[in-house]
Structures are given as C-alpha cells and as structure tokens.
Amino acid sequence: MTVVAPPPGRELLARGAETMSRVIDQARTLADVAGRQAAALAPAALPPAPPPLPASPRALLQDAADYAVDAAQRGVLFLDTMRRAGNIFVEHEAAGCPPVLFFDWDMVVDGRTLPRPCNYALVRIRHPEGAAPLDPRLRPFVIIDPRAGHGAGIGGFKSDSQVGVALRRGHPVYFVIFFRDPEPGQTILDITRAEGIFLERIHELHPEAPKSVVIGNCQGGWAVMMLGASQPELTGAIVLNGAPLSYWAGERGRNPMRYLGGLAGGSWPAALMADLGNGRFDGASLVLNFESLSPANTWFKKYYNLFASVDAETPRFLEFEKWWGGYFLMNREEIRWIVENLFIGDRFARGEISSGAGATFNMRSVRSPVIVFASAGDNITPPGQALRWIADVYRDEREIKTLGQTIVYLMHEDIGHLGIFVSGAVALKEHTEIAETLQLIDSVAPGLYEMLITTEGGAKGGRSSSRSGPWPISAPAPARRGTRPSPPSPGSRR
DSSP: OOOOOOOHHHHHHHHHHHHHHHHHHHHHHHHHHHHHHHHHHSOSSOOOOOOOOOSSHHHHHHHHHHHHHHHHHHHHHHHHHHHHHHHHHHHHHHTTOOOOOSSOEEEEEEGGGSSSOOSEEEEEEOOOTTSOOOOTTSOOEEEEOOOSSSOSOGGGSSSSSHHHHHHHTTOOEEEEEEOSSOOTTOOHHHHHHHHHHHHHHHHHHOTTSOOOEEEEETHHHHHHHHHHHHOTTTOOOEEEESOOSOTTOOOTTSOGGGGHHHHTTSSHHHHHHHHHTTTEEETHHHHHHHHHTOHHIIIIIHHHHHHHTHHHHHHHHHHHHHHHTOOOEEEHHHHHHHIIIIITTOOTTTTOEEEETTEEEOGGGOOSOEEEEEETTOSSSOHHHHHHHHHHHOSSHHHHHHTTOEEEEEEESSOOHHHHHHOHHHIIIIIHHHHHHHTTGGGSOSEEEEEEEEOOTTOSSOEEEEEEOOSOTTSOOOOSTTOOOOOOOGGGOO
16 A cells, blocks of 8 residues: 655645634634723713803803812812821721721630630620620621731621621621731641631530531631531531632633732742741732732722712721721741642642641531622632632532532622622621521522522512522523623533
C-alpha cells in the first residue's frame, strides 16, 4: 500500500482555520464584555430638557445667587461632617477600635485567655428594653463577622440588623468579636478551636435550647463551615451571608477580582507586606482592594451623595465610616494561610485544607442545615463563589438527600456585598424571613431548596415561600425575571 502525504498547504490551511476560529471566539467574548459594560454605563433615558431661562435678567441673577448660597451652605455642612468623621476616627483608634455594635454587650469568653490564645472573644448581647421576652427554649443566635480588614460589629451596628431581628423574636444573641492586634503566633486553626469552645459555652448556658444558629458574614462564612466540618455536633443551622466558599467560580468576563492572585504571581505580595510590617499584615490593604473595585464610588460618588443630601445623610455616613475606617491586623501566618488555601488555592471546596493530625476539613462532614444568602449585585462574593461549592462538594441532589443534608439558597437581585448584612431593608425582609424559615427547616426533608420571598396582597414587606428543588444541581433553577443564577453544573468540576 502506498502512503500519499497530504499536500503541504492543507496542514497550513487547517492550522490557519483553527487559529482564526480562536480569534473569532475571543473577539466574541470581548464584544460581549464590552456590550455589557456599555449597557451599564449608558444612561437609562435621555435627560429631561433644561428649564427655560428666566425672561428677566434680574430673575436669572437671583437664581444664581440662591444656588451659590445653597452650595456654600452645603459645603460648610459637608466640611463639618468630614471634620467630625476625622475626630471619630482618631477617637476610635485611641479606644483600641472596639466593636461598633449598636447594642450593649457582656464578655462571656475571652479567647486571649485560652490555652491556645487568639484575639477572638464571645460576647452576649444584652436584652434591650421593649424587645420580646427571652425564651430559654429558643435556639441562640451566634453571629460571626468577617475579619477582612475591618473590625467586628457590622452585623449589629444598627437596630434593624441581624442582631435586632433575633432579639425581637426573643432569641438569646451572641456575637463573636475580635480585637485589633492578633496574639503572637496565633493561627487560623487556633481561631477555629476557640469558636468551638464558644459554642460549647453557649450550650452550657442554654441546656434547654436546641443547637445554636451560627451566622457567618462574608469571610466569617468559611470560618463557620470549617467549624461545622470539624465539629458537626456543635452547630445548629448555618447561615452564610455573602460568603465565598468556591473562590475560582464566576461568570466569564465578570468580577475579575478572582484573577488578582494569579496576575500578581501568587501569595508573595501578602508575604512581602507582612514582612514590611514586621510580621503583621495591615488590614487597610484588604480595604484598598475593595475600594479599587469602584474608584468612581470611592473617590467621588460617596462624597457627592453626602454633599447632595447633607441634611439627611450625615448620621448614616458617620455611622458607617466609624466601622469602615477601623483597620485591624493579622499575623503573617494568618494572611498567608488565607491567601494560599482560599484565595489562590481554593482548597476548601476540594477538601484539601489540613485540620491537623492528618485530617482535612471536608464540607461533606457538615450535618447542619445550611442556608446560603447571595446576591446578583454582589461584586465581592458573586453568586458563583457563594453557590458553586454545592456542585463542588456534592455530585447531584440525590447525594445531598442520601447524606441527609438540607441546603436552602436565597438570591437577592441587586443588593451589593455590604448591603447583604448591613442594609436595614434587607434585615427587615430577607433576614427576618430566614429567621422564620429556621423554625421549620429541621422538619423538612433533606435536599436542595430555593427560597423565594413574595409579597401578598400588596402589603409592604413580604412572606417567604420555600420552593423545593426537584431539579438536580446540574439543572438551572427556575429564574425570576431572568436574574437568578443557579448552582453550576457538576460536570465542570475540577
């Protein structure tokens, strides 16, 4: 048999066609990204026509004078607000950056006194006057805030908050706070052990109550899941609010923050900054990463909104800036552990984080019901990072049922990252409905559920309706107005 070699031009044409196909695919992707950005930047509608000029020059001068007086008055109030914000910052720093909790509290366990000391502590929120009477048979609520540059207390820094929702229902409420300076040599594993001790102490104080509901905000979410994976007998229902558990997940062309570790070349920038801080990593660097996502809001819009509504906006601005301007520190070992195992390594979702003695943290070991609250408007923890872990950990919905696990997820359509656990409107609606759902979640069959909050009778607020997911994880959940993403397909698991 004679083998005839193909013409040399055919291979060249095939390679050229393959290259052209890749170029076209990349061009389509760039066009899609550019189209979305253009749609976001384009005005919703043309601005209204300007009002006609006054017929009289005298009236025009009077309007200009009124405008100048109003602008000057607003400018004075704006500068005074900034002066007050600076004074608050100095006073807060001088006081050691205490928690910004709106409610009074009492110390229960100070982590600095434990055999393996850490800068975490458990405090109990005092029952305020006018709240529902405490019921010793109700499960306690435990709230863990993120240690991501700022201090603790954002989950309860106003009356309408996660703390306020639980107190109004008569639940005992505890808060896990942390101090500005870490203990020498403390590690993330030391913090996990301390949080286990905190829950054991709460069980001792409330022997008649069911296991505690543990709420993790943002990075507090993975801390809660580590605790549930290592000591599943301690946790009751787990609530994850804007918590990243699958760091590599995300929609192509959106939320590029997850690429930062790879573009920076790994964990060496964090290690370098910790070395420059003599073994301490300044949380202000993490805050700067957050602010870099939207320079327009950081440097202009936030202050313009204050100037435009200085009469009403000042109290809210000062209240928030007190928390936003308090920067906390981490040990070199802590920030490197977080970056290498989570931000870059994404090892938690794959069950590869060592818990000591040869064991690893495996989210399949969590036996408590899990409620996940995510938002399509969150650019810090986009829905993929908040929900993808379900497909990473479980093969399909049948496996979730077989393991006896219950997972409920709730999607907000447009609230931003901080609004998930800061917004008063979200507290009055979503967090209230989550608290109601917790009363029923122990009685539902294992499986994957989607929770929808609907409004009945045109009344304000809402009434929650939980809809079971007869669909497997690999199939998209029914979307509402085309904005709800579903947990991604396990067919693309790493």
